[in-house]
Amino acid sequence: MAELILHEYAPSGNCYKIRLTSAHLGIALERRGYDIVTGETRTPEFLATVNANGRIPVLQIGERFLPESNAACVWLAHGSDMIPADRFDQADMLRWMFWEQYNHEPNVATLRFWLAFIGEDKLTDDQRRALAAKRAAGEAALTLMDEHLATRAFFVGDRLSLADIALYAYTHVAGEGGFDLARWPAVAAWVDRVAALPGHISIAD
Amino acid sequence: MAELILHEYAPSGNCYKIRLTSAHLGIALERRGYDIVTGETRTPEFLATVNANGRIPVLQIGERFLPESNAACVWLAHGSDMIPADRFDQADMLRWMFWEQYNHEPNVATLRFWLAFIGEDKLTDDQRRALAAKRAAGEAALTLMDEHLATRAFFVGDRLSLADIALYAYTHVAGEGGFDLARWPAVAAWVDRVAALPGHISIAD
Structure with a gap:
């Protein structure tokens, strides 16, 4: 599997969703923190490379970036029993x-x-x-x-x-x-x- | 396939998403209209049988009810090329x-x-x-x-x-x-x- 990096603000529930999904699946995540209160997700560098929407969480999968917490959870849980088969x-x-x-x-x-x-x-x-x-x-x-x-x-x-x-x-x-x-x-x-x-x-x- | 009924307010874009997905897939929908401006989706009967959240659209699949436009589109497009395989x-x-x-x-x-x-x-x-x-x-x-x-x-x-x-x-x-x-x-x-x-x-x- 490609290296996974979670771009996050740790107290955010949206970021926690991704960590909790990973924990249940036994998937390791590297974590990179940004302070949303001081605007660290609105810098030109963040907007250009991580998420043009200026928000966390973003799940980085190798060289690709996946914003939106619930979408990242779906990617992680693909093929697992955390997504019903029916x-x-x-x-x-x-x-x-x-x-x-x-x-x-x-x-x-x-x-x-x-x-x-x-x-x-x-x-x-x-x-x-x-x-x-x-x-x-x-x-x-x-x-x-x-x-x-x-x-x-x-x-x-x-x-x-x-x-x-x-x-x-x-x-x-x-x-x-x-x-x-x-x-x-x-x-x-x-x-x-x-x-x-x-x-x-x-x-x- | 079970009979499909779209509970909707026709001018709503959320309802249109479901009709547009169905049109691309060649799936027939029966349509049942409610006037959201006059509160027809907040009646006790609607809340009890169609959607406790008091909102349209709801896709009825046989005896089951699926609220949330985007979820209904995913159900309809299951297994089709409107959902990428990757x-x-x-x-x-x-x-x-x-x-x-x-x-x-x-x-x-x-x-x-x-x-x-x-x-x-x-x-x-x-x-x-x-x-x-x-x-x-x-x-x-x-x-x-x-x-x-x-x-x-x-x-x-x-x-x-x-x-x-x-x-x-x-x-x-x-x-x-x-x-x-x-x-x-x-x-x-x-x-x-x-x-x-x-x-x-x-x-x-």
Whole structure:
């Protein structure tokens, strides 16, 4: 296999998804860190060589660069049982991963970043005005997850898939954004279930 | 194949993605329309049977329901040449599809919906305040596409894939949201290229 380098900001849940997938698969990653708070992913060099979109994570596979956390997870898990073999289940896994990027990450992850990394007193007026809407949308996302998990152990089929990885990354640290997971007991139980699996690593590893 | 029903709002680009994929593959879809402007996807019946997330499109496959436009396209195109066979190219296709949902749709599609479907005079104060940021983010998305397309005919590999379908849907009607595609000539040429392919159908079909 080509050498794999993860271009990342370690506390980012999107970057953690890739490390967690690799850990479950036993794939070694070299890690290269950038401080997104000080703009290290917006330098001309980063934009020209790593990702024109100015974002991490990017998975470097030999000489090629693959942005977007969920796409990198799919590349890593290719042919493994972290991607269901069944046609419907495979698409349903992607359904949760697209939903994560559209409905979950912009709310649950963004509030964590604003409150725990930037700090509420340093938010712009626009960010401050968006807080309530993002809080409501994040709560709606957690409620949808809770209803789905009320009758099943994992998001798709009966075992861990990339849908769980994608959603675990920011859900298990949602408390840092002010979401109390005790309100969503099926989500809290699933978080414990994922963390107890063999091969699991923490976001701080 | 199980009977396929597309639960949709016809002018939505997300719904059009599924019809366009089906047209290229020669797959027949039954269509069932809902008016999102009057809330027909938020009724108790829709939430209980079609999509707890209250959104269209949903692809119904026999008795099962698959939300998220890009996931539905992947289900439809399974095993076809609209999904590259190569492992990297397959993940790279998904990379553009995740990027579409995170960076493109919330800006390019949302401005079209606000300006051409709701009407600028009927926007809420929050929406009005968000216009400038969404305009800038939409322009940045189109610029990234333009740079990528400057040296290639399609997003991944050398032929149409679901990455093109996902990005074409809202890009070709970006003018309705006030984006003048003449500013992004490689994007404009790619729009013409996609529309000229055999099997293409218009969003109004």
